[in-house]
Amino acid sequence: MHVSIVLFTSDLRLHDHPPLRAANEARLVVPLFVRDRGVTDAGFTAPNRLAFLADCLRDLDAGLRERGGRLVVRSGDVVEEVCKAATETDADEVHMAADFSAYAQRREHRLRHALEADGRRLHVHDTVTSAVAPGALSPASSDHFAVFTPYFRHWSGVRLRDAMGAPRRVRVPDGVGSEELPSREGLSGVSAGLATGGEAAGRARMTSWLRDGVGAYEDRHDDLAGDATSRFSPHLHFGTLSPVELVHRAREVGGPGAEAFVRQLAWRDFHRQVLAARPAAAIADYRTKHDRWRSGPAAREDVEAWKEGRTGYPVVDAAMRQLRHEGWMHNRGRLLTASFLTKTLYVDWRVGARYFLELLVDGDIANNQLNWQWMAGTGTDSRPNRVLNPVTQAKRYDPDGAYVRRWVPELADLDAPLVHEPWKLRGLDRAAVGDYPDPLVDLSDGLARFKQSRGLD
Numbered sequence: 317m318h319v320s321i322v323l324f325t326s327d328l329r330l331h332d333h334p335p336l337r338a339a340n341e342a343r344l345v346v347p348l349f350v351r352d353r354g355v356t357d358a359g360f361t362a363p364n365r366l367a368f369l370a371d372c373l374r375d376l377d378a379g380l381r382e383r384g385g386r387l388v389v390r391s392g393d394v395v396e397e398v399c400k401a402a403t404e405t406d407a408d409e410v411h412m413a414a415d416f417s418a419y420a421q422r423r424e425h426r427l428r429h430a431l432e433a434d435g436r437r438l439h440v441h442d443t444v445t446s447a448v449a450p451g452a453l454s455p456a457s458s459d460h461f462a463v464f465t466p467y468f469r470h471w472s473g474v475r476l477r478d479a480m481g482a483p484r485r486v487r488v489p490d491g492v493g494s495e496e497l498p499s500r501e502g503l504s505g506v507s508a509g510l511a512t513g514g515e516a517a518g519r520a521r522m523t524s525w526l527r528d529g530v531g532a533y534e535d536r537h538d539d540l541a542g543d544a545t546s547r548f549s550p551h552l553h554f555g556t557l558s559p560v561e562l563v564h565r566a567r568e569v570g571g572p573g574a575e576a577f578v579r580q581l582a583w584r585d586f587h588r589q590v591l592a593a594r595p596a597a598a599i600a601d602y603r604t605k606h607d608r609w610r611s612g613p614a615a616r617e618d619v620e621a622w623k624e625g626r627t628g629y630p631v632v633d634a635a636m637r638q639l640r641h642e643g644w645m646h647n648r649g650r651l652l653t654a655s656f657l658t659k660t661l662y663v664d665w666r667v668g669a670r671y672f673l674e675l676l677v678d679g680d681i682a683n684n685q686l687n688w689q690w691m692a693g694t695g696t697d698s699r700p701n702r703v704l705n706p707v708t709q710a711k712r713y714d715p716d717g718a719y720v721r722r723w724v725p726e727l728a729d730l731d732a733p734l735v736h737e738p739w740k741l742r743g744l745d746r747a748a749v750g751d752y753p754d755p756l757v758d759l760s761d762g763l764a765r766f767k768q769s770r771g772l773d
């Protein structure tokens with residue numbers, strides 16, 4: 317019987333998995349995951365993502381075992397390991413999901429070359445990790461969309477392929493060696509409140525959220541304390557949920573909440589197609605404003621206070637502490653903290669993006685870097701100089717202060733609106749908030765510095 321290898325990368329699921337479906341047709345299948353030395357060497361591994369990944373691999377293995385198979389795990393260079401497994405099992409083809417980053421493109425190229433030199437074939441499947449593949453849509457005048465609204469119009473008109481079920485049976489050839497599956501235990505630096513990974517957890521969340529959450533999404537997605545977003549981002553990052561399936565399922569639910577949610581999924585594809593066309597945007601300004609960002613000791617101290625959640629602006633500090641505790645942050649928090657770092661403190665977006673990638677369980681090169689650029693005004697935002705005022709935003713998106721009280725215990729006894737402006741407290745009341753710091757910078761001074769730096773005054 318012919319043998320196929322399915323190389324899993326950031327598509328760690330059995331449902332709606334075109335490579336597995338294609339490989340599994342009347343064949344033996346080697347479901348392979350390679351712990352990629354290249355990713356580790358590039359410093360892109362972070363404890364929270366390693367822990368979530370370990371959950372995902374264990375769950376994938378369990379799902380395969382239920383179907384008569386198992387997961388094969390190897391470590392090293394992906395190309396070498398796939399070729400080794402192909403030789404061992406005499407596999408004549410390899411299936412994998414398309415990926416868009418510059419690193420993944422190089423890896424795919426090397427793999428195709430190495431396999432073909434050995435008389436084997438590589439099949440790369442689109443729309444496994446994106447709903448609409450990068451490059452599938454482009455305006456007449458460019459290789460990618462630089463503005464979201466026209467992109468979304470085209471994106472909405474694409475007829476998506478149907479979602480697929482999980483295979484009923486997977487037959488793995490005998491005797492294929494595997495390393496032990498990684499586990500969370502023994503990993504240090506994992507956030508205490510990190511979510512559980514794996515397809516089972518992702519699908520359970522999908523079912524409950526589509527039933528109880530998505531309907532109110534449009535009205536509540538910015539409610540910091542309400543925590544009313546899907547929290548699918550780590551599942552989308554590791555591919556334990558399929559974007560194609562999510563779009564279909566949300567459209568079946570229908571209504572304004574589902575539409576608003578689908579629009580967010582389109583933002584994810586939008587950033588992927590920008591980065592696929594402009595890989596340098598992961599590190600360089602997409603549209604430079606010629607910033608000469610602050611650096612030096614004072615800026616470094618400001619960055620430390622920002623990281624520790626001790627800027628003296630409660631909503632900024634709450635969000636930064638949520639990030640550290642959960643390895644995840646609410647989108648409104650991400651916007652606020654990124655605006656605060658890049659605009660109010662006038663610190664390089666790369667400093668913030670790097671710190672987010674150290675902690676975020678959904679830390680994603682396209683979404684993280686391009687959202688940071690968006691907020692820094694060096695990306696695709698059509699209003700690049702907008703500055704979010706953390707006090708006004710806190711009063712709007714955390715009106716009774718519950719989010720701040722949850723994450724900043726020093727302020728747990730304060731009511732809104734004072735909880736958002738503790739510097740207004742006097743005497744004994746001020747003493748009651750313990751060592752919660754005074755504001756790092758006056759907002760009007762920060763704004764003036766930013767405007768001057770950008771030549772806007």
Ligand SMILES: Cc1cc2nc3c(=O)[nH]c(=O)nc-3n(C[C@H](O)[C@H](O)[C@H](O)COP(=O)(O)OP(=O)(O)OC[C@H]3O[C@@H](n4cnc5c(N)ncnc54)[C@H](O)[C@@H]3O)c2cc1C
Binds near residue numbers: 545577650672678
């Ligand atoms: C500075 C900054 C950094 C960010 N870094 C990341 C990152 O590393 N990884 C990441 O997945 N998202 C990132 N985002 C986007 C967004 O904040 C998260 O996707 C979202 O908060 C995840 O929560 P959720 O799954 O509950 O989202 P929901 O609101 O339920 O949205 C559903 C899905 O849509 C996608 N989505 C939502 N908002 C955006 C957006 N603005 N851009 C692109 N896709 C979006 C995500 O895949 C998300 O899971 C960042 C945003 C900012 C402002």
